[in-house]
Amino acid sequence: MTEDHQNHDEREAVVEGVGKAQASRRRFLQVLGAATATAATSQADAAPWEDFFQQHYKRLTDDEKRQIFARLEAQVQDKYGVAVRISDPKPIDGVEFAYALNLQACVGCRRCEYACAQENNTSRSPELHYIRVLQMDKGSLDVERSNTTYEGAVPTAEHYYQPVQCHQCRDAPCVRACPVNATWAEPDGIVVVDYNWCIGCRYCEAACPYFARRFNYEEPTVRPSEINPDQGYLSNRLRPRGVMEKCTYCLHRTRKGLMPACLEACPTGSRKFGNLLDPNSEVRQVIETKRVYILHEDAGTNPRFYYYFG
Amino acid sequence: MRDGYAFVRASLGAVMHGSSAYYRWLAFLGVWMLLGCAAATYQFANGLGVSNLTDQVPWGVYIANFSFLVGLAAASVLVVIPAYVYRDAALYDISLLGELLAVAAMVMSLLFIVVDLGHPELFWHLVPSLGILNFPQSMLAWDVVVINGYLFINAYVVSYLLFSKYRGRVPDKRWYMPVLLLGVVWAVGIHTIPAFLYASLGGRPFWHSAVLAPRFLASAFVSGPSLLIIVLTVVRDQMHFPVRDEALQRLRQIVGVAAVLNLFLTVSEIFVEIYPGTSHSASMRYILVGLHGHNLLVPYIWTGIALSVFAAVVFLARPLYSRPKLLLAACAGAVIGVWIEKGMGLVIPGFIPTSLGEIVEYSPSFIEFCVSAGIWAIGAFLYTLMLKVAVPIELGTLRLPGVSHERVGLHPLRGAA
Numbered sequence: 109m110t111e112d113h114q115n116h117d118e119r120e121a122v123v124e125g126v127g128k129a130q131a132s133r134r135r136f137l138q139v140l141g142a143a144t145a146t147a148a149t150s151q152a153d154a155a156p157w158e159d160f161f162q163q164h165y166k167r168l169t170d171d172e173k174r175q176i177f178a179r180l181e182a183q184v185q186d187k188y189g190v191a192v193r194i195s196d197p198k199p200i201d202g203v204e205f206a207y208a209l210n211l212q213a214c215v216g217c218r219r220c221e222y223a224c225a226q227e228n229n230t231s232r233s234p235e236l237h238y239i240r241v242l243q244m245d246k247g248s249l250d251v252e253r254s255n256t257t258y259e260g261a262v263p264t265a266e267h268y269y270q271p272v273q274c275h276q277c278r279d280a281p282c283v284r285a286c287p288v289n290a291t292w293a294e295p296d297g298i299v300v301v302d303y304n305w306c307i308g309c310r311y312c313e314a315a316c317p318y319f320a321r322r323f324n325y326e327e328p329t330v331r332p333s334e335i336n337p338d339q340g341y342l343s344n345r346l347r348p349r350g351v352m353e354k355c356t357y358c359l360h361r362t363r364k365g366l367m368p369a370c371l372e373a374c375p376t377g378s379r380k381f382g383n384l385l386d387p388n389s390e391v392r393q394v395i396e397t398k399r400v401y402i403l404h405e406d407a408g409t410n411p412r413f414y415y416y417f418g
Numbered sequence: 419m420r421d422g423y424a425f426v427r428a429s430l431g432a433v434m435h436g437s438s439a440y441y442r443w444l445a446f447l448g449v450w451m452l453l454g455c456a457a458a459t460y461q462f463a464n465g466l467g468v469s470n471l472t473d474q475v476p477w478g479v480y481i482a483n484f485s486f487l488v489g490l491a492a493a494s495v496l497v498v499i500p501a502y503v504y505r506d507a508a509l510y511d512i513s514l515l516g517e518l519l520a521v522a523a524m525v526m527s528l529l530f531i532v533v534d535l536g537h538p539e540l541f542w543h544l545v546p547s548l549g550i551l552n553f554p555q556s557m558l559a560w561d562v563v564v565i566n567g568y569l570f571i572n573a574y575v576v577s578y579l580l581f582s583k584y585r586g587r588v589p590d591k592r593w594y595m596p597v598l599l600l601g602v603v604w605a606v607g608i609h610t611i612p613a614f615l616y617a618s619l620g621g622r623p624f625w626h627s628a629v630l631a632p633r634f635l636a637s638a639f640v641s642g643p644s645l646l647i648i649v650l651t652v653v654r655d656q657m658h659f660p661v662r663d664e665a666l667q668r669l670r671q672i673v674g675v676a677a678v679l680n681l682f683l684t685v686s687e688i689f690v691e692i693y694p695g696t697s698h699s700a701s702m703r704y705i706l707v708g709l710h711g712h713n714l715l716v717p718y719i720w721t722g723i724a725l726s727v728f729a730a731v732v733f734l735a736r737p738l739y740s741r742p743k744l745l746l747a748a749c750a751g752a753v754i755g756v757w758i759e760k761g762m763g764l765v766i767p768g769f770i771p772t773s774l775g776e777i778v779e780y781s782p783s784f785i786e787f788c789v790s791a792g793i794w795a796i797g798a799f800l801y802t803l804m805l806k807v808a809v810p811i812e813l814g815t816l817r818l819p820g821v822s823h824e825r826v827g828l829h830p831l832r833g834a835a
């Protein structure tokens with residue numbers, strides 16, 4: 109199947125049940141958008157309206173996507189004076205991503221947490237991090253007794269460390285919760301958010317059993333010099349205020365064959381990432397040969413994130 | 419058509435004229451409405467960062483009020499069922515006031531959802547076809563459907579009844595009975611779906627309980643009729659609307675039973691959570707006694723429980739409830755008690771501790787307080803205006819010119835009075 113075809117099928121799948129009104133609705137919105145755009149005096153004035161009328165990601169044609177990416181790039185240029193590239197790498201057939209994390213090796217240095225923030229352009233003030241590293245008491249697997257604000261030299265003799273981020277659940281409560289389908293699981297298993305479609309109700313955040321979702325209560329701020337210009341539309345592009353965001357296993361990297369930023373930053377090799385469907389992948393080897401467990405298994409989320417010892 | 423125009427004009431006339439107490443009341447609400455609008459504008463311009471919400475506690479006083487208000491709408495179904503299904507004449511006389519209360523409650527709960535959104539201007543994403551409504555997967559989508567539906571049902575029924583009576587006609591059952599009965603069925607949804615919004619979240623042990631929906635129902639049956647008793651007393655004294663004592667007593671019986679049931683369900687929940695002492699009981703311990711020194715809401719919840727117990731005792735003991743002042747106090751206590759328990763008392767502990775064990779407390783910011791007060795003022799304002807139109811029509815003093823000022827349809831079940 110060509111990429112275009114696949115795209116098209118996906119789009120069809122979304123509008124299923126919505127009926128044939130799609131074409132006319134799109135035309136309606138376009139006319140409305142165009143009318144307001146011409147009413148506005150300059151291109152810059154028109155942008156808010158185009159933002160406002162933008163359709164759901166899965167309803168956009170490739171042409172519309174190109175225009176939107178260009179508009180978003182121009183907005184960043186305007187605001188930060190930085191040239192960024194917004195791309196949209198597609199999920200690859202036959203790939204399902206999964207993560208495995210070695211609890212025996214992790215030392216709690218939080219390098220993954222900060223590398224993630226840099227890679228994903230998350231707000232520095234207020235500080236917003238996707239990864240939480242829990243300091244766990246030895247002798248307990250109960251995360252509710254953990255400490256997330258530990259300081260000082262690590263590791264200590266009494267503790268072990270457990271980083272937690274989005275588990276890219278197979279039965280994701282967040283996806284089910286979202287009233288407008290602004291968040292969904294891609295075919296390669298990555299749960300994404302369309303930041304222009306999210307209405308900011310935070311029901312997904314209430315639903316997530318891993319405290320993995322983050323809301324931009326305030327305008328996210330990143331210093332221009334620190335902006336990562338290599339951006340994915342569904343992952344690390346700069347977010348607006350009032351929307352939800354989360355870890356995407358760095359899909360703008362991993363779909364191109366690179367490793368997630370957190371893995372690359374880890375000095376202990378505790379993090380293993382790869383294609384679950386490939387019998388030779390490291391992550392698959394870990395799951396098959398090590399003692400593996402799942403956090404909050406009772407929540408029924410079937411995550412694509414595994415902890416192991418060894 | 420012309421009648422419709424006259425109806426609108428007459429309604430406008432009715433709300434424009436009133437006693438000085440009426441104007442003072444509207445002015446009082448107006449001040450709060452202005453304050454609320456200013457606060458909401460400020461929040462819209464600056465984002466939800468002006469609230470005290472966090473990633474740890476993403477829902478606060480807005481969603482708390484929302485949960486309470488959907489329950490308040492029970493004032494409607496609890497008078498409609500006895501009035502129309504069991505032909506209780508005393509409640510029939512006042513059923514319209516109950517339905518209007520539901521209209522006001524639905525408007526307020528929708529407003530509370532809107533102000534809670536990070537992007538309220540994008541609400542069109544919820545409109546099917548234009549946007550995407552994730553129905554039936556998302557419980558929030560269900561809520562949007564049931565609340566809008568209930569608003570429409572009640573608004574339609576009262577508009578039709580009032581318009582007919584205004585024209586001096588006996589309302590035609592075929593035009594309102596089917597919708598009214600749909601409303602009775604719909605009421606089941608309106609009181610359980612909001613509970614499922616919480617109970618469906620498997621990752622939040624505090625909410626993930628089968629008894630939550632029955633608790634919602636029981637507490638709604640307390641708060642709705644209790645508030646209605648207060649309203650009826652005011653309407654009787656201020657607007658000379660003939661409210662029979664039987665109506666008040668019937669409502670008092672309903673809230674008496676519901677209050678006991680509500681307390682019983684609450685106690686069962688507390689027992690099941692606390693006695694085994696599993697780690698899932700942390701939220702319950704947080705709200706009742708505090709957790710690791712965090713106890714911001716403890717005095718708050720105990721105030722609510724005390725008020726609920728006080729109300730239940732008064733509702734059930736004849737020497738107490740036969741004193742009108744005490745009955746009113748009990749009603750107020752019951753409403754506030756449920757507001758505490760089904761509001762912040764339910765929403766906040768669900769997030770404490772988080773699923774990773776963090777404890778971050780929450781209390782509303784000044785802006786959140788003003789916005790909430792503003793929405794309450796809007797609801798009270800709306801309800802007052804609606805009463806101002808409905809009461810004279812029910813009394814027969816507001817009629818289409820040329821139509822006899824006879825009271826129409828106060829007892830249509832036994833023919834016009």
Ligand code: SF4
Nearest residue numbers: 274275277280282316
């Ligand atoms: S971990 Fe949370 S955010 Fe990630 S897929 Fe699961 S429920 Fe959704």
Ligand code: SF4
Nearest residue numbers: 286306307309310312
């Ligand atoms: S916050 Fe956004 S992504 Fe989350 S449920 Fe609401 S609309 Fe969906």
